[in-house]
Amino acid sequence: MADYPVRTQAVGLIGWLLVSFAAATAGGIASAGAGDFYRQLDRPDWAPPGWLFGPVWTVLYALQGVSAWLVWRDRHAGGRRTALGAFLAQLAVNALWSWLFFAWRQGGLAFGEVLLLFAMVGFTVALFWRVRPLAGALLLPYLLWVGFATALTYSIWQRNPHLLG
Numbered sequence: 001m002a003d004y005p006v007r008t009q010a011v012g013l014i015g016w017l018l019v020s021f022a023a024a025t026a027g028g029i030a031s032a033g034a035g036d037f038y039r040q041l042d043r044p045d046w047a048p049p050g051w052l053f054g055p056v057w058t059v060l061y062a063l064q065g066v067s068a069w070l071v072w073r074d075r076h077a078g079g080r081r082t083a084l085g086a087f088l089a090q091l092a093v094n095a096l097w098s099w100l101f102f103a104w105r106q107g108g109l110a111f112g113e114v115l116l117l118f119a120m121v122g123f124t125v126a127l128f129w130r131v132r133p134l135a136g137a138l139l140l141p142y143l144l145w146v147g148f149a150t151a152l153t154y155s156i157w158q159r160n161p162h163l164l165g
Helices: 006-030 034-040 050-073 080-103 107-131 133-138 140-159
Strands: none
Touching: 006 050, 006 080, 034 050, 034 080, 050 080, 050 107, 050 133, 050 140, 080 107, 080 140, 107 133, 107 140, 133 140
16 A cells, blocks of 8 residues: 655655644644633533643644545555645644634634534545545544534634624
């Protein structure tokens, strides 16, 4: 399946992890003051504590990087380029959510955007699965978390129209 030399594979893994964590960094810049803002929001009882988001997202970005690497390694697979393009597009949309919600405080736009992200992640899972089932499976926790984030975004937006335009 992977006919790259081991050194090339290692560099590829590091590269895909860096790409994934670059999206995390872009979102993190927008979320710099998110802790204080999150505590001010009227949240549903099922909302996780603010400290949980960092560890969860760290794991999810690592899984995304490994998943993309598995697809990238299979350089003769049909649909590989399309799958990796979809992956990069959903990463960009992922980073945008933090800007919409935390930096610009646009709840309605953040909700619409996270709906789009959920669809894009689902599409990426399907494309990755066709290239390498394990790569698609590694994205399933991310898809579930984005589904949860969709419900949470909607609930918080509806409870806080004065803070989330």
